[in-house]
Amino acid sequence: MQALHDEGVELIFGYPGGAALHIYDAIFRQDKIDHILVRHEQGATHAADGYSRATGKPGVVLVTSGPGATNAITGIATAFMDSIPMVVISGQVASHLIGTDAFQETDMIGVSRPVVKHSYTVFNAEEIPKIIKEAFYVATSGRPGPVVIDIPKDMTAPDNLFDYSYPEEAIIRSYNPPIQPEQDQIDRAVEAILIAKKPVIYAGGGAIASNAEKELFELNKIIDAPVTNTLMGLGIYPASHHRFLGMLGMHGTYQANMAMHNADLIIAIGARFDDRITNKPSKFAPNAKVVHLDVDHSSVSKIIEANVAVFGQVKNSLKLIKDTLEKKLDSYNSATIQPWHEQIKEWKSQHGLNYDLYKDQSDSHPILPQAVVQHVHEITNGEAYVTSDVGQHQMFAAQYYHFDKPRRWINSGGLGTMGFGLPAAMGVKLAFPKDEVVCITGEGSIQMCIQELSTCLQYNLPIKIININNEALGMVKQWQDMNYGGRHSESTYQNSLPDFIKLAESYGHEGIKIEKNSELKDGLKKAFAMKDKLVFVDIYVDPSEHVYPMQVANGSLENMWLSKDKQT
Amino acid sequence: MIKRKLILIMENKPGALVRVVGLFHQRGYNIETLHVDSVKDFSVYKDIEKKLETKFEDNQISRLTIETMVSDDLMRQILRQLNKLIDVIAVSNEETTYLKGVLLDENLL
Numbered sequence: 174m175q176a177l178h179d180e181g182v183e184l185i186f187g188y189p190g191g192a193a194l195h196i197y198d199a200i201f202r203q204d205k206i207d208h209i210l211v212r213h214e215q216g217a218t219h220a221a222d223g224y225s226r227a228t229g230k231p232g233v234v235l236v237t238s239g240p241g242a243t244n245a246i247t248g249i250a251t252a253f254m255d256s257i258p259m260v261v262i263s264g265q266v267a268s269h270l271i272g273t274d275a276f277q278e279t280d281m282i283g284v285s286r287p288v289v290k291h292s293y294t295v296f297n298a299e300e301i302p303k304i305i306k307e308a309f310y311v312a313t314s315g316r317p318g319p320v321v322i323d324i325p326k327d328m329t330a331p332d333n334l335f336d337y338s339y340p341e342e343a344i345i346r347s348y349n350p351p352i353q354p355e356q357d358q359i360d361r362a363v364e365a366i367l368i369a370k371k372p373v374i375y376a377g378g379g380a381i382a383s384n385a386e387k388e389l390f391e392l393n394k395i396i397d398a399p400v401t402n403t404l405m406g407l408g409i410y411p412a413s414h415h416r417f418l419g420m421l422g423m424h425g426t427y428q429a430n431m432a433m434h435n436a437d438l439i440i441a442i443g444a445r446f447d448d449r450i451t452n453k454p455s456k457f458a459p460n461a462k463v464v465h466l467d468v469d470h471s472s473v474s475k476i477i478e479a480n481v482a483v484f485g486q487v488k489n490s491l492k493l494i495k496d497t498l499e500k501k502l503d504s505y506n507s508a509t510i511q512p513w514h515e516q517i518k519e520w521k522s523q524h525g526l527n528y529d530l531y532k533d534q535s536d537s538h539p540i541l542p543q544a545v546v547q548h549v550h551e552i553t554n555g556e557a558y559v560t561s562d563v564g565q566h567q568m569f570a571a572q573y574y575h576f577d578k579p580r581r582w583i584n585s586g587g588l589g590t591m592g593f594g595l596p597a598a599m600g601v602k603l604a605f606p607k608d609e610v611v612c613i614t615g616e617g618s619i620q621m622c623i624q625e626l627s628t629c630l631q632y633n634l635p636i637k638i639i640n641i642n643n644e645a646l647g648m649v650k651q652w653q654d655m656n657y658g659g660r661h662s663e664s665t666y667q668n669s670l671p672d673f674i675k676l677a678e679s680y681g682h683e684g685i686k687i688e689k690n691s692e693l694k695d696g697l698k699k700a701f702a703m704k705d706k707l708v709f710v711d712i713y714v715d716p717s718e719h720v721y722p723m724q725v726a727n728g729s730l731e732n733m734w735l736s737k738d739k740q741t
Numbered sequence: 742m743i744k745r746k747l748i749l750i751m752e753n754k755p756g757a758l759v760r761v762v763g764l765f766h767q768r769g770y771n772i773e774t775l776h777v778d779s780v781k782d783f784s785v786y787k788d789i790e791k792k793l794e795t796k797f798e799d800n801q802i803s804r805l806t807i808e809t810m811v812s813d814d815l816m817r818q819i820l821r822q823l824n825k826l827i828d829v830i831a832v833s834n835e836e837t838t839y840l841k842g843v844l845l846d847e848n849l850l
Contacts (some may be wrong), residue, residue, distance in 0.1 A: 175756040282756060287767055293754065311827060346795045347752055404748040470842070471821035487816040 174199040174206065179339035182206055182233050184224065186217040190237025191277060192264030195329035196553060197235075209603065209632060212624035214241050216596040218248020219622065222257050223597030226583045227558055228604045229384060231258040231312050238264045239277030242323075243284060247590060249319045250288035254587025255405060256382055258317035260308050261285075265294075265325040281323045290318030293329045295554035299335040303343075308466040310343035314348025316469040317382055351468060354485030359493045361481045362440075362464045365504050366498060369438035369462075371513045372398040375421065378405030378586065379443015379467060380487055381579045385409070389442065390489035395498055397507040399517055401429040403444050404571055412575035413555075418517070419526070422450040423724050424568040427733065427741075430722070432517055433458055434730040441465045443487045444451040446476040447587075455636060456729035460538055466490045524722070524735055534690045539715035542566060542641045546573035547612060548694055549639055552701050557609040558583065558601045562594040562618030565647035568720045570613040592621030595638065602634045609637070609701070616642040616670055616711075626680040629707050637700055638709045640673060643716040651719045655734075656726075677709035687712045742810045744773060749805040749823060749832045750786070752778055757828040761805060764822055770815070775802040776806040787829060789849060792840060802830070804850075 174196070177185070186209045200208050211217040214236045221232025227586065232252075234324045236245050242263040252259045282292050291311045293304045301324070308320040327333065366372065374396070380389060386409050393400060400410045401418040410417055419426035421433055422459040433439065439461045445448070451457045454476050465472075465479035466487045473482045483490045498505065531544040546569050550558075559574055560583040561567040567584055576582045583601060585593040598612040619640055629636060646664040653661050674684030683706045687696040693712070700708040724739065725732035733741045750761060751757050758777060765772050776780035781804040783790065790797060811819065816834060823832045831840045831848040 283759075286760065286763055287757075292756070344829065346793055347841060348827050349843070351842060469825070470839075470844070471818065471825050475818060 174203055175337060176302045176339055177233065178205045180305060184209065185233045185235050186211055186220045187235030188214050188217060188237065188241060190241045190264065192238035192266055192326045193235060195326060195331060196264065202254050209435065210598065210628065212627050213622065214244035215248050215592065216622050216625045216628065217397065218245045218261065219251065219593050219596035220600035221259055222248060222252045223560060223583055224604050225257050225259060227580050227601040231260055231309060232600065234261040235261065236263050237277065238266055238499050239279045242279055242281040246285060246288065249285055249321070251585050251588045251590045251593060252319040253288045255378060255585065257447050258312040258318050259319040260312050261319060261321045263321060263323050265323045265326040268325045271325065271393070281321060285321045289321050292321040292323065295324045298328045301328065302337060302339050306340045307343045307345060311348065351484040352486050352489065353489045354483045354493060358481065358483040359497050362483055362494055363497045363501065364437055365462055365481055366396060367501060370509055371436045372396060372438040372440060372510065373432050373436040374398050374400040374440045374442065375444055376406045376409050376442040377403040377434065377444025380406055380409045383443060383486050383488040385488040385491055386579050387531045388488050388495070392491050392495040395495065397510065399432055401433065403450060404584065406444065407571060407582045407692040408576035408579040408688055411577040413577055420571055424572065424720050424722065426526060427722055427735065428517055430730040430733060431520045436461045439463050443467060445472045448725065452724045452730055453474060453727045458730065481534050495603065509713030536689045538690065540690050540693055540712060542569045542714045542718055543573050544637060544693065545641055545712055545714065546613065548697050550574045552697055553609050553611065557611045558605065560594045560597040560601060560612045562614045563589045563591045564615050564618060565651065566613055566615045566641040567721050591618040594618060595622050596625045598636045599628060599634050611637045611639060613639045614639065615647060616640055616644065617646045626677065626682060630681045635707050637706050640709065640711045641714055642711055643714050644670060645716055652718065673709055673711040682707040682709055682711045684711065742812050744808055744810055745816055745834060747807045747809070747832060747834055750780065750830050750850060751805065751828065752828040753801055753803040754828055757803065760826050760828065761823065765809065770809055770811060770819065772807055772809055774808040778804045779802050788846050789840065
């Protein structure tokens with residue numbers, strides 16, 4: 174505990190159990206670090222993850238051995254896929270019992286190995302300060318990620334005393350993440366930018382991890398290129414900026430995907446060209462040169478070959494590119510990309526997201542999920558922290574809630590973990606108690622971590638839960654509609670949904686049910702007016718609605734479904 | 742695909758080997774041969790010690806030799822993934838070496 178305090182930890186999410194009891198006793202006997210008792214270890218990891226995404230600080234989790242540790246795995250994998258810094262401390266059975274199938278024994282290091290950046294086992298109590306220092310360094314540096322520390326019970330026994338001192342810094346001779354890029358890489362990137370006629374900036378979660386929003390904005394003041402963000406990158410460039418194209422990829426906007434496909438230069442910033450972005454890689458952006466800024470060697474030229482690779486913290490790389498570009502400004506004229514902007518404007522006008530279509534429908538039509546997100550955006554002035562779960566509601570939120578700031582959009586992009594939204598919102602609310610925190614979810618996802626409503630009661634976390642209820646696993650159903658002849662195999666619940674209002678009330682929260690368009694705006698306003706209460710807003714929406722645009726499988730980025738019967 | 746040889750030196754710590762082997766397994770690459778040694782003679786690694794500004798001591802370092810059947814592209818990706826493992830100090834194929842994250846155009850191992 175002393176080591177965690179010395180590391181600057183203020184908040185731990187966890188759940189006690191036998192092998193962690195010595196540590197829990199130490200928590201009881203101190204008052205510097207707050208502990209949040211969740212209702213399931215998965216909730217602890219997601220809450221720490223949400224806390225980390227919103228603040229940029231590492232999330233800290235404490236669980237016991239065996240089931241406590243394995244329950245945490247989904248949350249660790251979620252953080253791993255999205256490169257979120259997290260330190261997970263798991264209790265372990267006492268050293269002499271390891272390997273004997275002892276009660277609540279699991280090989281946590283083995284089980285977690287494929288989904289951690291690194292892991293440590295404590296073999297000597299004296300190593301604890303050094304290991305904790307190293308774990309935080311590894312978790313937060315380079316490409317961030319989760320680190321597990323497995324501590325056998327005897328290592329934390331009160332009689333296991335040693336001379337404590339906390340190391341000033343962690344030095345790992347085999348680990349050296351790039352920080353400052355090489356100038357020749359920068360020069361080559363600048364050369365490519367100077368000759369581009371159709372440039373696109375494609376920024377992802379890595380740009381947020383590196384806190385590069387200012388550097389990106391400043392650089393693009395010079396280049397004046399259109400900017401698209403990945404699902405993980407939303408907010409790194411202001412959505413209200415006239416050069417912003419929206420999200421790209423599977424459910425990206427028409428103009429973002431068209432711009433990427435037709436670009437002659439793609440400037441990739443902390444993004445990894447994953448399969449939800451590229452569609453079929455061999456058909457991806459055939460005429461584009463790729464300048465790839467990343468901190469991770471193994472992410473560059475993994476899927477799409479980079480013509481220029483710039484390794485380093487992307488914040489530093491962007492700044493250096495700007496400084497170098499400024500010296501060559503006489504050979505750069507942003508007017509040469511004017512025809513490109515005209516083209517993009519045309520694409521936008523052809524098939525932009527139909528913002529006017531969804532709002533203010535009459536009661537003869539069911540509520541459209543897009544309208545729910547639009548109203549939430551309006552009521553919160555676009556300034557809320559929005560967490561989401563996974564599925565159609567996640568895509569509608571990404572498309573229709575416009576983020577002007579980074580770290581406001583908090584979702585499981587890589588692993589796609591249902592159940593993430595509510596516990597993540599708890600982590601955000603604890604970090605920023607005065608800010609509005611909204612969990613946009615669906616009736617499927619919310620039931621995967623619904624037990625955390627109890628945690629929200631214990632710690633008085635007035636989150637607003639917007640349940641976009643289509644009485645089905647919407648995204649599964651959409652794929653079944655499109656690819657499986659409309660056979661809805663196991664994607665509906667046969668009228669077995671709980672009464673969410675009563676459920677919320679049983680946990681001491683408020684509930685509002687909305688079924689008609691005429692109730693939507695006022696119902697949401699009423700929910701957000703209850704500042705000190707968690708409000709569960711259960712909104713019944715059109716179950717037949719699909720998410721569009723949608724990439725046509727195995728096509729290029731140009732090939733999109735724009736509606737149920739219209740393809741590009 | 743042809744058989745290719747990789748050499749790694751890494752910290753001799755519990756769990757380090759399984760991370761290397763796990764990386765091959767997870768991606769479906771088969772290991773043809775695997776040889777692991779605790780390094781006794783450091784004279785051949787003088788250059789590396791100098792570059793890392795460190796001094797290797799007895800039983801601190803393991804040397805792995807792995808032979809695997811992969812294409813050029815996969816080989817490059819495997820090298821990068823191995824280089825990413827925290828305990829790996831250096832990894833080398835015939836032409837290149839990643840030394841603590843830095844790519845060098847020579848086989849240092």
